Amino acid sequence: MQTYLIKTEPHSTGLGxxxxxxxxxxxxxxxxxVHAVALNFRDLMLAEGQYRGAHDSxxxxxxxxxxxxxxxxxxxxxxxxxxxxxxxxFADWISGAPTPQNTANTLGGAVDGLLAQEVVLHExxxxxxPAHLSWIEAATLxxxxxTAWNALFVEGRLKAGDNVLLLGTGGVSIWALQxxxxxxxxxxxTSSSDEKLQRARSLGANATVNYKHTPEWQDEVLRxxxxxxxxxxxxxxxxxxxxxxxASARMGGTVAIIGGVSGFGGEIDxxxxxxxxxxxxxxLVGSRDMLEALSSFVSxxxxxxxxxxxxxxxxxxxxxxxxxxxxxxxxVVIEVQ
Ligand SMILES: NC(=O)c1ccc[n+]([C@@H]2O[C@H](COP(=O)([O-])OP(=O)(O)OC[C@H]3O[C@@H](n4cnc5c(N)ncnc54)[C@H](OP(=O)(O)O)[C@@H]3O)[C@@H](O)[C@H]2O)c1
Numbered sequence: 001m002q003t004y005l006i007k008t009e010p011h012s013t014g015l016g017x018x019x020x021x022x023x024x025x026x027x028x029x030x031x032x033x034v035h036a037v038a039l040n041f042r043d044l045m046l047a048e049g050q051y052r053g054a055h056d057s058x059x060x061x062x063x064x065x066x067x068x069x070x071x072x073x074x075x076x077x078x079x080x081x082x083x084x085x086x087x088x089x090f091a092d093w094i095s096g097a098p099t100p101q102n103t104a105n106t107l108g109g110a111v112d113g114l115l116a117q118e119v120v121l122h123e124x125x126x127x128x129x130p131a132h133l134s135w136i137e138a139a140t141l142x143x144x145x146x147t148a149w150n151a152l153f154v155e156g157r158l159k160a161g162d163n164v165l166l167l168g169t170g171g172v173s174i175w176a177l178q179x180x181x182x183x184x185x186x187x188x189x190t191s192s193s194d195e196k197l198q199r200a201r202s203l204g205a206n207a208t209v210n211y212k213h214t215p216e217w218q219d220e221v222l223r224x225x226x227x228x229x230x231x232x233x234x235x236x237x238x239x240x241x242x243x244x245x246x247a248s249a250r251m252g253g254t255v256a257i258i259g260g261v262s263g264f265g266g267e268i269d270x271x272x273x274x275x276x277x278x279x280x281x282x283x284l285v286g287s288r289d290m291l292e293a294l295s296s297f298v299s300x301x302x303x304x305x306x307x308x309x310x311x312x313x314x315x316x317x318x319x320x321x322x323x324x325x326x327x328x329x330x331x332v333v334i335e336v337q
Contacts, residue, residue: 023120029076063143093288163231188207217248229251312335313336
């Protein structure tokens with residue numbers, strides 16, 4: 001079968017196609033024909049050798065994929081041939097708190113991922129797909145959606161009537177917008193583009209701020225919340241946004257630290273946290289239990305994720321370049337045939 005492989009040594013950039021032969025599944029292994037793979041910012045970092053925890057030897061890239069079970073090992077109990085499944089981000093983090101052990105094996109980083117025509121995974125690394133989702137839609141669940149779920153409802157503990165600030169209109173933030181609105185949460189959203197903000201409002205964003213036109217956007221967030229600040233910020237910006245995100249949170253509020261699309265870094269003045277009793281919470285995607293809870297919520301609320309653009313398997317390089325351009329709104333997906 002045809003696969004992509006990525007070399008992840010420092011300074012290497014490489015996304016090449018290769019042929020691989022898969023052995024029949026044994027024990028708890030499940031053989032999956034992959035139909036769609038969703039890209040994340042992390043996949044760009046991995047391709048450019050900038051990601052911690054990557055494997056030294058070439059791995060199959062991408063954590064997020066959806067496909068159909070075509071064979072199972074003799075000890076498999078969770079799935080049967082024909083089932084529709086999606087991968088979990090961590091091979092071993094099933095439930096409970098993260099540990100160094102259960103978060104060591106990330107798909108598409110430390111161990112093989114999904115950008116291949118077929119993969120063999122342990123049954124514990126797979127979850128059933130919500131029935132109303134297509135392959136392309138389901139492929140977006142494992143990383144961006146679980147991260148948004150964890151930040152909003154696990155670490156962020158949001159409930160109906162609370163408010164959240166979402167930065168930019170990439171995969172995590174648009175998933176967070178859809179989940180937050182379905183849960184009755186008030187959303188303030190930023191973007192560099194008025195056109196994208198218009199789309200965010202059409203998806204339910206209650207208020208929007210263009211961070212290019214309003215560089216001190218935290219002042220606008222405070223104005224919109226009558227000086228109080230938001231209950232939670234999903235901080236995906238990094239060094240260009242961190243200080244403003246902290247300033248946007250209310251007294252006793254939480255800043256969920258997720259990423260660094262403007263560069264990893266930034267400084268937090270401890271006094272601003274102490275004086276207003278704010279909480280900083282690091283988010284590390286989430287467990288398989290969170291993926292299952294998310295999938296139930298997505299089914300109950302009939303949510304269809306926002307897919308910006310779909311590329312073919314042979315266009316993986318173009319898909320990566322498109323994600324890197326930042327022109328997207330929501331998710332970029334590769335269809336695998
Ligand atoms: N901790 C975790 O578990 C975890 C999980 C998933 C992702 N992440 C991280 O979270 C970040 C977002 O991931 P993603 O997959 O959603 O990325 P993505 O889809 O590539 O999002 C890119 C978007 O970020 C926005 N952006 C760029 N610069 C910005 C700035 N200065 N201020 C505000 N927004 C800005 C842009 O939105 P506009 O065009 O609207 O301006 C851009 O389209 C990445 O750093 C990723 O590594 C972490």
